[in-house]
Amino acid sequence: MTSQTIFRFALPLIAWGVVYFGSIESMISVWSHSKTYEHGFFIIPISLWLAWRKREQIEQIPIQTSWLPVMLLVFPTLCWMVGIAADVALFEHISAVLSLQLILWAIIGTPLAKLLFFPIFYLIFCIPFGEELIPYLQLVTADITVFALQLSNIPVYREGLYLAIPNGLFEVAEACSGIRFLISSIALGALFAYLNFSKWWKIVAFVGFSFIFPIIANGIRAYGIVLIGHLTDMEHATGADHLVYGWVFFTFVIGIIFYIASKFSDKPEHHSDCYGNATAKHSTPMFVPCIAVIWGILASQWGWQNTLYSDPEVIAEPIELPKQLVPIESSFWGIHFPNAQQSVLSTTEDNSTEVYIAKSQYSKNQAELISHSNDLFDKNYWSLLSNSSVNLGSSGNAKVTDIISKHGVNRKIMYWYCINNYCTANTAKIKLIRGFYVLSKQPVSTRFTAVLVDNIDSLEFENLLNTLNQ
Secondary structure, eight states, X not given: OOHHHXXXXXXXXXXXXXXXXXXXXXXXXXXXXXXXXXXXXXXXXXXXXXXXXXXXXXXXXXXXXXXXXXXXXXXXHHHHHHHHHHTOHHHHHHXXXXXXXXXXXXXXXXXXXXXXXXXXXXXXGGSOOOGGGHHHHXXXXXXXXXXXXXXXXXXXXXXXXXXXXXXXXXXXXXXXXXXXXXXXXXXXXXXXXXXXXXXXXXXXXXXXXXXXXXXXXXXXXXHHHHHHHHHTTTSSSSTHHHHHHHHHHHHHHHHHHHHHXXXXXXOXXXXXXXXXXXXXXXXHHHHHHHHHHHHHHHHHHHHHHXXXXXXXXXXXXXXXOOTTEEEESOOTTOOBOTTOSEEEEEEETTSSOEEEEEEEEOOTTOOOSOOTTOBSSOTTTEEEEXXXXXXXXXXXXXXXXXXXXXXXXXXXXXXXXXXTTEEESOHHHHHHHHHHHHHTTOOOEEEEEEEEESOTTSHHHHHXXXXXXX
């Protein structure tokens, strides 16, 4: 490898790693702590292996420089800036991966990028995405399970995500949503499609199949667990049996996907050598300014981030409770916001209603209220029944979450966020408004309020809401 090759690849990739270090670290942390995204560790090795398979063709294509991806870098840059300012990790992860793909395209040239399109594209699966689908997948899994049980003439009573049969109670928890199967299946399906098909319509159809089939299969898996529990009087299909059955079924599903890919695979095509026997060479006059522009863009991002975090840390002001609320240490509903700078849990004097308030002031430490680490309720004890929205009048809108315990106790949680003077339960809006305030160097104060109550239509509850929104 020549010094020119090292210069061409090392300088922009090192700069990319420095600028996106925090985003890369965040991505790796997600891979490490979430079983759903453990496959992220294998994506880069797979991409490198896919590129290695084409090494003979690569040697025949001269390395060039492309300016189009350099111009396109502005889009992941803007996405990254919004992600940093609004604290949206997904935006940061998308920007990190997309900018890497564009940089690779720029420094190897369009002809070589076309040859390595899929290995470069496959890096997209490094991005942890799909958690937003979990509630919908839980509902679909419950629907399929109930439908199959009814076909089997097994009596079943459903309340939310709880399924009761004559000899047992089952919950379609987040772990039963099938999100792990789905994300892994899509990543493997895309890989199998690339290796087995040459026609685009087959590739698209197979990737679509890799998306739909695991959802249906997971519903059948959940039905199988309930059926085994029913037939064995709840002696099996729980605990370790549940996990073993899940992994065996997942292996079976992947086996089916692999079999279908090989069954309908296309014959490998013999690609003609479009470049004759030319030896790989470099476009020396153009790649130096190209790398200089890439460095300039990345350096601007680095400088902007340091400027953004130059303000001193600000601590949120103490929370003042209305007179009718009394602070308490803990609650059975299990609400938990670990990133809040200030938080207090309280109850009314008759213990009929509980209120949780958390506050954060924007600072260098990114004390953000909206986070995946937050728990609105203890999911080991409570299950979601439904969500709805309510109007708080001039104060904005709130969301009402109806939950039920394992013992059949119903509660309603009304909650909303306020950023400066704007209140809503829409977390996406709060994030984007927060980003606008941060980018425009305006003070940012975020407040979260959640109220646990039996009846949201009572006069006492309405008076409490008016007090909290003053």
